[in-house]
Amino acid sequence: MLSTVCYNTNVSENVSVRLEDSLAQRLRVRARAAGETLSDRLRRYADEGTRRDEHPLITFRDGPSGRRAGLVSGPDVWEVAMWVEDLSTESDPVAVLVEESALSRAQIDAALRYRGAYPDEIDARIELHRQETAAAMTL
Numbered sequence: 660m661l662s663t664v665c666y667n668t669n670v671s672e673n674v675s676v677r678l679e680d681s682l683a684q685r686l687r688v689r690a691r692a693a694g695e696t697l698s699d700r701l702r703r704y705a706d707e708g709t710r711r712d713e714h715p716l717i718t719f720r721d722g723p724s725g726r727r728a729g730l731v732s733g734p735d736v737w738e739v740a741m742w743v744e745d746l747s748t749e750s751d752p753v754a755v756l757v758e759e760s761a762l763s764r765a766q767i768d769a770a771l772r773y774r775g776a777y778p779d780e781i782d783a784r785i786e787l788h789r790q791e792t793a794a795a796m797t798l
Contacts, residue, residue, distance in 0.1 A: 737784035739770035
């Protein structure tokens with residue numbers, strides 16, 4: 660007898676939430692202004708809120724390249740991760756970055772922890788930056 664077990668890791672769950680009328684209206688207005696559905700906006704808020712809880716020194720911001728994770732009062736996470744990569748020949752890249760920048764070790768460690776939790780997201784940002792920089796250099 661042959662038995663197959665399949666697991667779907669992208670299963671979504673429908674969750675019912677009651678919101679005060681004024682909050683629901685404010686969320687609808689923000690979602691509509693951003694070209695999102697209310698469900699999309701709520702999912703993003705839930706995801707980013709959970710990530711903030713898990714990584715307290717991280718926030719999220721909009722910009723020309725889209726929404727991305729960044730240090731509170733600091734640069735984007737992908738930038739910190741790229742700078743550490745660029746210093747990889749140093750015996751202690753983080754110490755060198757602390758010495759050469761205005762970032763604290765705690766900020767750098769927070770950015771690297773976030774990268775460890777979401778490597779595909781951060782690596783894609785680094786790759787995009789490197790490709791755009793290379794393209795600009797050939798102009």
